[in-house]
Amino acid sequence: DDFSRSMGVVFLDPWGCKTTAPLWSPALARDEPSGALDLAAKAGPDAAPEEFNEVLLPMAARAHWWWNVWHEDRTDRRAFFQAYVRRVLQGLGAAENPLAPPRVVTLLLRTQKARVLLNAKEVQHGLQVRLPHYDVEAVEFGGGTTWLQQFAQIRRTRLLVSTHGAGLVWNLLLPPGAGVLELLGRGQGSAYFRNECGWGGKQYGAWRNTDPARERPRTGRDRKPLGPFHNDLFADPEAVATAAAELLQESPDGAAWP
Structure with missing residues (x-):
């Protein structure tokens, strides 16, 4: 105070x-x-x-030392990040630990900018089939939701799944024990969300596409290609669900491992 x-x-x-x-x-x-x-x-x-x-x-986001880092940083920064999270939760009047373990897998969608998940419905279905003990919710944090509504969704999330993008910064405010599954295209290899999860004590996993046919290039206002880093993506629903199950320690039949 x-x-x-x-x-x-x-x-x-x-x-x-x-x-x-x-x-x-x-x-x-x-x-x-x-x-x-x-x-x-x-x-x-x-x-x-x-x-x-x-x-x-x-500094501006793109000038930060952690921005556009393409290698894993194993520096232990948990004390700083956890102190920051406690300060934010206290200021917002939120509990540091949820009353019950979160049972929501949040599929965070990007629909207007680059790196759109083009088969989101199929990925959501694959996750729900593989993870029947969880609620799989596809959400878009656009102009129709306030920051506090987004925060409430994150605080009930056990696993945050999304293509590479700024929405994954929400890893900082995920509840204890939660994690991130990042969906990466062939031209996306920056490690700053991986690093943030490590510094904040969160789980991290990634599914990476290797098939050029699964990606669609984006063009800028000048109609020139933006490069593979910005490609939209058709993810492999089964592979994504398997990666999610491994992070959540779920067996193939959907039951949580002891």
Whole structure:
């Protein structure tokens, strides 16, 4: 509580971060974030400078040291990540441990950007057949869901399944014992979600496509190919279900291993 009282969030860019507002307040700070330009306009040119004991200046996502890393990083960062998660859960008034073990497999869909799972219904069906003791829910975190609704879905998720994309950052706030299954195309090999799961103490698994016929290239606004990293994907439903069962330690008949 003392931490949230003494912390303020100021966005240096004019865009702010409205879609993830609860992550900043009340999760990290008591007061809502402010924009640097707004603060300057309110203070006026003759305002005395403010002093702060500590200032944290986060970089843009693509400038981070963990972005676009193509190798596994076994550095133990669990203490930092787990402290961050506890702070967020406390700020949001959420329990650190769910009342009951999560029994949901969330298939997170990308439908408007690159790396779309083109046979999502078949993959969902394959997961449900192989994992009858779990509820397999296909969801899209688009403009129709708030950040808090997305957070609630993640907190009831035992396994998060998705193609490579920013939605897998939700691994940070998965409940204890949960994990991620990443669906990768031939041109996607970055390891930062694998690394995040390791640092946060979450399970991680991946299914990688090796068949060129299962991928469809994407084009940019100039109608030029974007490259294989952005390809849409037809995943192998049976192989994905097998990978999920291994992460969940499910036997072929659907029963959990002792």
